[in-house]
Amino acid sequence: MTFMPEPDNPLEDSPPPTPPPAEVRHAALPAPVVRDAPFAYAAVDDTARQRAAEARVRTANNRLGEYSIFFGVVTCVAVGVLYFFGAGLWWLYSLLGLGGVFYGVRGIGATARGTASNRPHAILGLILSLVGFIAATLYLVLLAIALANALG
Numbered sequence: 810m811t812f813m814p815e816p817d818n819p820l821e822d823s824p825p826p827t828p829p830p831a832e833v834r835h836a837a838l839p840a841p842v843v844r845d846a847p848f849a850y851a852a853v854d855d856t857a858r859q860r861a862a863e864a865r866v867r868t869a870n871n872r873l874g875e876y877s878i879f880f881g882v883v884t885c886v887a888v889g890v891l892y893f894f895g896a897g898l899w900w901l902y903s904l905l906g907l908g909g910v911f912y913g914v915r916g917i918g919a920t921a922r923g924t925a926s927n928r929p930h931a932i933l934g935l936i937l938s939l940v941g942f943i944a945a946t947l948y949l950v951l952l953a954i955a956l957a958n959a960l961g
């Protein structure tokens with residue numbers, strides 16, 4: 810490898826830079842107004858934000874209907890096990906049923922206020938919870954009657 814000295818001015822051998830293209834202006838098109846641009850986009854952003862906020866408000870309490878369904882299904886299954894196998898804690902199943910009724914009523918109220926959008930879920934959870942609560946209470950009544958007949 811041989812050492813070659815570099816030229817004193819490296820730009821001397823390069824071609825001159827090309828000038829930028831001339832700006833073409835059309836007389837029919839007005840120049841853009843910069844001061845109005847943020848306001849034009851702000852209206853679109855505010856509308857989108859408002860829709861998103863309304864959607865969050867409409868579904869903010871949807872969990873109440875879902876809790877009601879959960880408590881209702883658990884209560885019905887537990888009371889079914891109680892009736893068919895005779896094993897279980899009837900008082901706990903009654904409390905689960907009451908919890909489902911509580912959340913079902915609150916879910917229906919939330920749909921009436923417009924903060925939830927799942928009224929059928931809340932109604933289904935309320936019905937399931939009432940059925941489970943009534944069945945657990947009926948089990949207690951039947952148990953009391955059976956004990957009274959056995960003792961007396």
